[in-house]
Amino acid sequence: xxxxxxxxxxxxxxxxxxxxxxxxxxxxxxxxxxxxxxxxxxxxxxxxxxxxxxxxxxxxxxxxxxxxxxxxxxxxxxxxxxxxxxxxxxxxxxxxxxxxxxxxxxxxxxxxxxxxxxxxxxxxxxxxxxxxxxxxxxxxxxxxxxxxxxxxxxxxxxxxxxxxxxxxxxxxxxxxxxxxxxxxxxxxxxxxxxxxxxxxxxxxxxxxxxx
Amino acid sequence: xxxxxxxxxxxxxxxxxxxxxxxxxxxxxxxxxxxxxxxxxxxxxxxxxxxxxxxxxxxxxxxxxxxxxxxxxxxxxxxxxxxxxxxxxxxxxxxxxxxxxxxxxxxxxxxxxxxxxxxxxxxxxxxxxxxxxxxxxxxxxxxxxxxxxxxxxxxxxxxxxxxxxxxxxxxxxxxxxxxxxxxxxxxxxxxxxxxxxxxxxxxxxxxxxxx
DNA sequence: CCAGGCGTTGACTGACCAGTCAATCCGCTC
DNA sequence: GAGCGGATTGACTGGTCAGTCAACGCCTGG
Numbered sequence: 001x002x003x004x005x006x007x008x009x010x011x012x013x014x015x016x017x018x019x020x021x022x023x024x025x026x027x028x029x030x031x032x033x034x035x036x037x038x039x040x041x042x043x044x045x046x047x048x049x050x051x052x053x054x055x056x057x058x059x060x061x062x063x064x065x066x067x068x069x070x071x072x073x074x075x076x077x078x079x080x081x082x083x084x085x086x087x088x089x090x091x092x093x094x095x096x097x098x099x100x101x102x103x104x105x106x107x108x109x110x111x112x113x114x115x116x117x118x119x120x121x122x123x124x125x126x127x128x129x130x131x132x133x134x135x136x137x138x139x140x141x142x143x144x145x146x147x148x149x150x151x152x153x154x155x156x157x158x159x160x161x162x163x164x165x166x167x168x169x170x171x172x173x174x175x176x177x178x179x180x181x182x183x184x185x186x187x188x189x190x191x192x193x194x195x196x197x198x199x200x201x202x203x204x205x206x207x208x209x210x211x
Numbered sequence: 212x213x214x215x216x217x218x219x220x221x222x223x224x225x226x227x228x229x230x231x232x233x234x235x236x237x238x239x240x241x242x243x244x245x246x247x248x249x250x251x252x253x254x255x256x257x258x259x260x261x262x263x264x265x266x267x268x269x270x271x272x273x274x275x276x277x278x279x280x281x282x283x284x285x286x287x288x289x290x291x292x293x294x295x296x297x298x299x300x301x302x303x304x305x306x307x308x309x310x311x312x313x314x315x316x317x318x319x320x321x322x323x324x325x326x327x328x329x330x331x332x333x334x335x336x337x338x339x340x341x342x343x344x345x346x347x348x349x350x351x352x353x354x355x356x357x358x359x360x361x362x363x364x365x366x367x368x369x370x371x372x373x374x375x376x377x378x379x380x381x382x383x384x385x386x387x388x389x390x391x392x393x394x395x396x397x398x399x400x401x402x403x404x405x406x407x408x409x410x411x412x413x414x415x416x417x418x419x420x421x422x
Numbered sequence: 423c424c425a426g427g428c429g430t431t432g433a434c435t436g437a438c439c440a441g442t443c444a445a446t447c448c449g450c451t452c
Numbered sequence: 453g454a455g456c457g458g459a460t461t462g463a464c465t466g467g468t469c470a471g472t473c474a475a476c477g478c479c480t481g482g
Binding site: 139147152157160 | 322323332343357362370382384401405409411412
């Protein structure tokens with residue numbers, strides 16, 4: 001009664017999006033057919049085209065929703081008055097927890113958009129770079145206040161930081177790395193420690209930039 | 212005369228491979244047609260299938276040739292009696308110089324294989340992970356000798372190191388980062404410094420693992 | 423009870439393209 | 453100069469799928 005057979009308004013739209021996540025995660029964007037999405041959503045083929053202009057628009061929608069969340073989260077984290085390490089930890093947390101909360105969706109976003117440099121990343125380059133830029137600004141401020149050294153450019157640092165996170169997520173997605181709540185928590189700390197503290201034992205003087 | 216109209220043996224095979232690099236780099240593996248490769252190589256469509264079983268085998272060939280080179284290079288670098296930083300710098304150098312020497316080929320390998328987690332990376336996961344493993348072993352040895360701290364697992368360190376390199380290459384490939392000989396040299400040093408020394412100014416004690 | 427219209431359906435079309443194959447070419451050997 | 457066999461050609465086939473569209477269902481408002 002509450003949920004009539006005829007679902008109200010955008011209800012089926014959401015069902016299609018949810019189905020798309022499952023299908024894209026399982027078979028990949030290019031390998032799956034639009035009919036797979038419709039089947040998974042228990043919806044007629046044509047309805048997908050009622051709500052979305054194309055198969056691509058479905059993926060675009062999934063990506064943009066999620067990525068805008070990320071951008072806002074980073075901005076909010078940056079606005080807080082906390083040490084730089086805590087900021088980076090919070091960003092890593094947000095992304096790792098996004099994965100924990102909905103692994104399929106994050107898999108789709110990373111595998112099909114973020115890492116798919118020749119197809120979708122092209123379209124969304126602007127959005128993706130916004131994230132880099134926000135992180136770079138955080139690094140930059142840390143350099144100004146003296147917490148971070150200046151030898152490494154903020155852009156470069158952002159690349160390394162985000163790259164490390166993405167690489168770890170990729171490791172989980174493809175089962176190179178063990179998954180689990182403990183692993184997720186550890187990873188957050190390890191990413192931040194690697195990027196901030198480096199791998200070297202605290203012994204060599206800062207000037208030991210050999211090679 | 213030396214080069215007769217009828218090229219000898221595997222000559223055309225190489226022409227096809229070279230053409231594939233150009234075409235894959237320009238339009239992407241999925242977006243291009245086999246006929247594009249044949250056209251670019253000035254060769255009949257069918258000849259591609261004389262030398263390769265499928266379009267995929269062309270890409271596989273490109274990838275494996277190059278990746279095996281990389282694996283061997285890493286092994287050789289590891290065998291040398293030099294400080295850990297120099298080893299990592301040499302690895303970064305090899306990869307960056309590979310890009311400098313043949314940007315299109317590296318673009319194809321990274322964009323179409325290494326980062327294409329859902330299609331080709333699947334097939335070549337083993338090969339790709341060999342690289343991680345080799346790097347992790349180097350890190351592991353550095354931990355044993357006390358140069359690297361033990362808090363960060365070798366697997367994780369390898370992920371971060373390789374991830375940083377790949378991210379920087381991606382930055383060049385898609386024009387987020389300026390290219391040029393100076394930039395290439397700088398990048399090698401910055402990658403190593405970021406991973407080994409971290410971003411933080413040398414002031415906080417090693418125990419400052421906040422958050 | 424009827425009309426209008428959004429939501430929904432799924433068969434169909436048009437285009438695309440990987441891979442096949444029968445025919446031709448050409449260098450070589452005997 | 454006959455004939456073998458690998459190299460080369462490109463028209464063709466078979467299958468796939470994204471996207472279209474005409475029709476139908478069901479709610480709503482009059």
